[in-house]
Amino acid sequence: MYVKKPMEIEKKSMEIIEEIMGDTYFSEEEKLVVKRMIHTTGDFDYRKIAVFQNDFLNTAVKGIKAGGTIFTDTKMVAAGINKTALSKTSCQLKYFIDDKKVVELSKTLGTTRSACSIDIAVSEGIDMFVIGNAPTAIFRLLEVIDEGKVNPKFVVGVPVGFVGAAESKESLRKYAIPSISTVGTKGGSNVAASIINAILYMVVGR
Template identity: 40%
Template sequence: MNRVIHPIEVESYRRMRARLDTSHLAPLTRAVVERVVHSAADLDYASDLVMDEDVLVKAHAALHAGAPVVVDVEMVGAGITRRETVCRLKDAVAGPGLTRSAHGIRLAHEQVGPGALWVIGNAPTALEELLTLDAAPALVIGLPVGFVGAVESKAALRESGLPAVSNVSEKGGSAVASAALNALLYHPVPHSEETS
């Protein structure tokens, strides 16, 4: 997919790379780190993010093969610029022991089934709920933000063994979560992926 890159973005990346050396990173890891750092203007994400290149390669293939993309909130979906997303938050209701965000994830799972890419940038309870489901995800981008539950939910994601992108700190949010997915969307598809 050809994307026209604005000169401001080109210059922004040039300045970022002058301050942050990502040349040692594997291609998709580098793409995710750079896009997240760029989206937040926060160089600390380079050492805060946790991901595996082999996982990203498989997720990239699934994404470009048409796997559904599920988001926890509309703001994450709004940041994903070249793909339709599923967000069921508006249909969700809170109940005993269940937040609206968690219920939205449950509804989305019922809709999309296994193999989706899940992008969670807002609610730790959404990520916690996803971990209770048999979602068999292609990838979970778990970057919820906050001082209550965010660190713990991301640690639980890493411990789950699911294919994931996460970070260690309280930082996160809609912009960085959508940036991580966009990095995979914008990264070129190798010829072998196109023909398989």
């Protein structure tokens, strides 16, 4: 015999995660986000490497309640976000990785499509950013912040990898903007989506 009901499986998983987490420096609300990150990955390291800064959680909750467009750097991030929960808000997701303008700009500038996607997003007035794959997207976002072109409501910055991922997140943490990031190489599109899902469940319920 095995557990078959999805919500029962999730409930039991969260109970196991709670036991392992023990005492942490996270607030109860932040802990819900970290537990969702662990649940998504099966990796308890997230209780040690997740970093919340500049009132990220309260700001993100307010931003999602207010509505608007949320940028994601990949289709995978967008695919992982719970559409039923999202539909109960006034938010929409948008990614530009396959946009013709992005493809052309990437070739012209000799940089990644993810970085160029930031420029398109900013040109459209988007100010909520969820980055789970591309360090270059974070680096470019920080550049356009320095240029005074955008003042993000919040940034989820959890790119994964060995080239620039850790460094991009370190750079993000130097900025006085509401953000969540991970220390080191770990992260990914699924982690980024799990963070937004946790916030959506706070806003609209489970």
